Amino acid sequence: MNRNLDRVRNIGISAHIDSGKTTLTERILYYTQRIHAIHEVRGKDGVGATMDSMELEKERGITIQSAATYCTWKDHDINIIDTPGHVDFTIEVERALRVLDSAILILCSVGGVQSQTITVNRQMTRYGVPRIAFINKCDRTGANPYRVTDQIRDKLGLNPVLLQIPIGLEGDLEGVIDLITMKALYFDGDMGEIVREEEIPDHLREEADARHEELIDAASMFSDKLMEAALEGTPTPDMIRDAVRTGTISLDMVPVLVGSAYKNKGVQPLLNALIDYLAAPGDIDNKGLNLDNNEEEISLSSDPDDPLVSLAFKLEDGRYGQLTYIRIYSGTLKKGDTIFNSRTDRKCKVGRLVRMHSDEMEEIQEARAGDIVALFGIDCSSGDTFTATGVSVSMTSMHVPAPVISLAVVPVDNKAQVNMSKALNRFTKEDPTFKSHVDPETSETIISGMGELHLEVYIQRMHREYDAEIEVGAPQVAYRETITKRAEFNYTHKKQTGGSGQFGRVAGFIEPLEDGEYEFVDKIVGGSIPREFISSCDKGFKKCLQKGSMADFPVTGVRVIINDGSSHSVDSSDVAFQLAAVGAFKEGVSKAGPALLEPVMKVVVEGPSEFQGGVMGSLNQRRGLIVGTFEEGHYTVVEAEVPLSNMFGYSTVLRSLTQGKAEFTMEFAAYRQIPAGLADEVIQEAKKRRNP
Amino acid sequence: MTRDDFLQKNPLRILNLDADGKAVDQRMGLVIARAGLGKTAILVQIALDSLLRGKRVVHVSIGQNLDKTRTRYDDVYNDISKAYDFENGVTIRDEIMRNRMIMTFNESVFSVPRLEERLNDLIVQDIFRPDGLVIDDFDFTAADKKNLSEVHELAKETGLNVWFSAVCHRDDPRISENGVPAPCHETDDLFDTIVLLQLESRKTKAERPGNEKVIGLNILKDTIGGTDSSKILNLDPATLMIIRD
Numbered sequence: 001m002n003r004n005l006d007r008v009r010n011i012g013i014s015a016h017i018d019s020g021k022t023t024l025t026e027r028i029l030y031y032t033q034r035i036h037a038i039h040e041v042r043g044k045d046g047v048g049a050t051m052d053s054m055e056l057e058k059e060r061g062i063t064i065q066s067a068a069t070y071c072t073w074k075d076h077d078i079n080i081i082d083t084p085g086h087v088d089f090t091i092e093v094e095r096a097l098r099v100l101d102s103a104i105l106i107l108c109s110v111g112g113v114q115s116q117t118i119t120v121n122r123q124m125t126r127y128g129v130p131r132i133a134f135i136n137k138c139d140r141t142g143a144n145p146y147r148v149t150d151q152i153r154d155k156l157g158l159n160p161v162l163l164q165i166p167i168g169l170e171g172d173l174e175g176v177i178d179l180i181t182m183k184a185l186y187f188d189g190d191m192g193e194i195v196r197e198e199e200i201p202d203h204l205r206e207e208a209d210a211r212h213e214e215l216i217d218a219a220s221m222f223s224d225k226l227m228e229a230a231l232e233g234t235p236t237p238d239m240i241r242d243a244v245r246t247g248t249i250s251l252d253m254v255p256v257l258v259g260s261a262y263k264n265k266g267v268q269p270l271l272n273a274l275i276d277y278l279a280a281p282g283d284i285d286n287k288g289l290n291l292d293n294n295e296e297e298i299s300l301s302s303d304p305d306d307p308l309v310s311l312a313f314k315l316e317d318g319r320y321g322q323l324t325y326i327r328i329y330s331g332t333l334k335k336g337d338t339i340f341n342s343r344t345d346r347k348c349k350v351g352r353l354v355r356m357h358s359d360e361m362e363e364i365q366e367a368r369a370g371d372i373v374a375l376f377g378i379d380c381s382s383g384d385t386f387t388a389t390g391v392s393v394s395m396t397s398m399h400v401p402a403p404v405i406s407l408a409v410v411p412v413d414n415k416a417q418v419n420m421s422k423a424l425n426r427f428t429k430e431d432p433t434f435k436s437h438v439d440p441e442t443s444e445t446i447i448s449g450m451g452e453l454h455l456e457v458y459i460q461r462m463h464r465e466y467d468a469e470i471e472v473g474a475p476q477v478a479y480r481e482t483i484t485k486r487a488e489f490n491y492t493h494k495k496q497t498g499g500s501g502q503f504g505r506v507a508g509f510i511e512p513l514e515d516g517e518y519e520f521v522d523k524i525v526g527g528s529i530p531r532e533f534i535s536s537c538d539k540g541f542k543k544c545l546q547k548g549s550m551a552d553f554p555v556t557g558v559r560v561i562i563n564d565g566s567s568h569s570v571d572s573s574d575v576a577f578q579l580a581a582v583g584a585f586k587e588g589v590s591k592a593g594p595a596l597l598e599p600v601m602k603v604v605v606e607g608p609s610e611f612q613g614g615v616m617g618s619l620n621q622r623r624g625l626i627v628g629t630f631e632e633g634h635y636t637v638v639e640a641e642v643p644l645s646n647m648f649g650y651s652t653v654l655r656s657l658t659q660g661k662a663e664f665t666m667e668f669a670a671y672r673q674i675p676a677g678l679a680d681e682v683i684q685e686a687k688k689r690r691n692p
Numbered sequence: 693m694t695r696d697d698f699l700q701k702n703p704l705r706i707l708n709l710d711a712d713g714k715a716v717d718q719r720m721g722l723v724i725a726r727a728g729l730g731k732t733a734i735l736v737q738i739a740l741d742s743l744l745r746g747k748r749v750v751h752v753s754i755g756q757n758l759d760k761t762r763t764r765y766d767d768v769y770n771d772i773s774k775a776y777d778f779e780n781g782v783t784i785r786d787e788i789m790r791n792r793m794i795m796t797f798n799e800s801v802f803s804v805p806r807l808e809e810r811l812n813d814l815i816v817q818d819i820f821r822p823d824g825l826v827i828d829d830f831d832f833t834a835a836d837k838k839n840l841s842e843v844h845e846l847a848k849e850t851g852l853n854v855w856f857s858a859v860c861h862r863d864d865p866r867i868s869e870n871g872v873p874a875p876c877h878e879t880d881d882l883f884d885t886i887v888l889l890q891l892e893s894r895k896t897k898a899e900r901p902g903n904e905k906v907i908g909l910n911i912l913k914d915t916i917g918g919t920d921s922s923k924i925l926n927l928d929p930a931t932l933m934i935i936r937d
Contacts, residue, residue, distance in 0.1 A: 617813075
């Protein structure tokens with residue numbers, strides 16, 4: 001293991017579905033000699049790619065869980081997280097980006113910037129992750145890396161700079177021209193493992209010279225030394241590399257490389273670029289929260305000699321118990337150390353410390369700042385911070401979206417019940433967007449998540465990994481209740497049944513809150529409600545948010561303002577004011593035009609233009625609102641907002657409608673009001689479910 | 693303040709009335725200017741005026757992406773709703789979104805027949821029935837008069853209010869009798885209303901001494917409203933919002 005922090009790279013690989021992430025990772029592992037044979041994602045050998053370690057992933061040819069792996073290249077340690085491409089699993093992508101220092105954004109040279117590319121790019125921007133772009137699949141018919149580079153500029157708003165151009169395209173792809181060294185690179189051998197450097201072919205000389213000039217112009221913006229050298233006509237490759245590195249790490253430039261991972265072309269130069277231009281842990285200013293000082297943001301040092309601060313970002317159930325992936329931000333973690341979980345305030349001892357290579361592992365004695373490693377036998381949840389004893393730091397909390405879909409799961413027998421509990425316990429710890437609870441009225445176990453596929457994957461994992469036979473109910477949408485207008489309330493709670501009575505009067509008004517769930521405003525003057533009972537009112541209102549008056553769905557988007565009330569010196573109490581607030585809320589809501597809200601998804605369908613009319617029709621039939629379309633060549637993107645309840649089974653419909661040539665992604669957009677007629681149906685349905 | 697107050701005060705109202713002062717919603721309009729003077733901003737304000745009056749608008753954007761076009765609407769709407777302090781601003785924004793559809797095309801794939809096909813898809817399948825159509829950055833140098841006449845016919849048949857924007861160039865001196873610069877000088881007869889945006893110096897009033905550069909919105913032609921060409925509006929150079937002189 002390298003001791004120098006400058007020689008560590010923690011990178012993620014993100015892209016749209018099917019852009020070749022796993023295939024590229026497989027090549028990287030092969031060329032760095034971590035594996036000795038290449039298995040394709042949907043290969044005939046049936047082995048599957050090394051990074052797709054879960055059975056289901058191998059079967060479906062998609063990557064669900066991000067497997068962490070480690071390799072070395074030119075005396076640098078590289079930790080790679082292979083992230084999933086499907087939008088339903090973006091929490092995995094977000095978590096990976098949270099702990100990484102930089103990323104490779106893979107784009108398909110035919111599809112270019114697609115919907116999911118935009119999503120992952122936005123996530124990278126949110127976490128300030130420097131990136132390089134790799135335009136893959138240059139061997140495919142219709143490949144055009146120049147068009148994709150323009151799209152990176154226009155659609156992603158980045159500053160892409162080509163560091164290479166391809167030698168030939170589509171079936172004629174032979175290699176790449178390095179625009180820094182101005183050499184042609186060819187990839188010989190059965191697996192492209194021998195990189196042969198040649199002079200640039202004559203027919204590409206002129207274009208390469210022009211692109212080289214463009215590169216120097218763009219890079220010299222980040223280096224005065226390069227600018228001066230360029231004016232004198234003496235820029236060296238090292239000067240250009242330094243300038244590109246500066247621009248990349250400051251997020252002002254995205255170096256663009258080209259190739260075809262599947263055809264083994266352009267992967268080794270990408271590995272070189274990863275070392276040359278992507279950030280080392282010390283280049284990034286990582287922030288933590290100082291728990292001793294009102295969660296003030298502090299910079300973490302990346303110094304292995306400082307006290308330990310680390311983040312558990314992923315849990316997995318391994319053969320030997322819970323495996324916890326952690327990123328160390330500062331300090332050193334040694335086998336046998338006692339570490340402190342800042343969320344639970346508990347100490348624990350580091351038993352086994354391992355470096356992960358997909359589902360194989362390598363035992364190590366210590367890990368230092370900048371490293372990504374895994375621990376055994378530590379009981380924690382994803383997102384927990386581990387520190388040295390006496391350090392009061394927590395890592396910034398991650399953005400976790402709320403689940404939008406749920407369904408009931410019923411175990412078939414007692415054994416299945418036990419196994420299902422184990423599985424749910426594990427999954428909810430691993431994935432903060434996956435939740436489970438028991439419905440108190442129907443006693444059914446309800447699981448909730450970010451989409452149909454998200455839940456489907458967990459249901460299959462229960463079968464396969466935990467042998468839990470379960471029956472699954474129909475998916476249920478997470479409806480909400482709200483109000484549509486301002487209304488006043490003035491409610492008195494009075495009870496006099498012998499003994500000490502109860503008395504409290506609460507008055508004020510309730511109004512829609514446009515951006516938020518609930519807000520309580522205290523405008524009481526003159527002590528009409530004593531100070532000690534103000535929080536009781538708030539508590540009472542909050543209780544009412546759990547179940548609305550229309551169909552017992554949670555209430556959201558409500559601001560409650562109290563401005564008057566009265567109390568009794570003996571009979572007023574915390575309970576009396578809570579009950580008065582409950583009555584006041586009910587009175588207010590009944591007059592404030594209560595309405596039902598439903599989750600609406602942003603749906604993006606991409607496919608050949610000839611199907612545009614049909615696609616729009618299919619979305620329209622699902623109560624979809626077509627936001628817009630984008631046509632480019634023979635390719636069209638339709639963006640719409642569609643109620644989640646109408647999206648069940650859409651993948652089948654789209655497949656038959658477009659002969660399987662279109663694909664769609666969806667993510668939660670907002671809660672919107674349900675039309676009155678449909679609201680009645682939803683209410684009746686909810687009542688029936690509760691009282692079958 | 694309500695949206696009706698805004699609609700009454702909107703300086704654009706002078707483009708929306710006929711000679712008798714009645715509201716008119718069917719016409720072919722053109723906004724022409726050199727690059728960077730605010731053509732898109734004017735089209736978005738024309739579209740928003742319609743949207744706020746409950747009309748449905750298709751915005752066709754050539755060479756721009758969906759997000760950028762949407763952001764233009766959000767920005768202009770936010771400026772208006774802040775300036776006029778709309779009650780229930782979020783509800784109005786949602787309503788605008790429901791009544792607006794954005795179609796974006798890469799320059800190389802856009803053609804009038806393709807646009808007609810797309811509009812037909814929307815209307816026949818009852819997905820979206822527009823009352824208005826704005827076409828931003830239409831390439832008049834590449835379009836023939838026949839194609840434009842077809843749009844004109846389509847507008848008449850369907851009662852659509854259609855507005856185009858076009859770029860003119862400093863180094864092209866050609867001009868029509870009505871003062872319409874190239875590349876629209878030979879097709880100006882197809883339009884009912886033509887607005888030219890120009891950077892102008894003006895002698896200003898006492899509170900704004902000296903010469904000041906403003907973007908003037910000159911009405912070159914208005915066969916429906918018969919608007920007096922002396923009625924000139926200006927664009928606020930900072931926000932590109934239309935203001936009265």
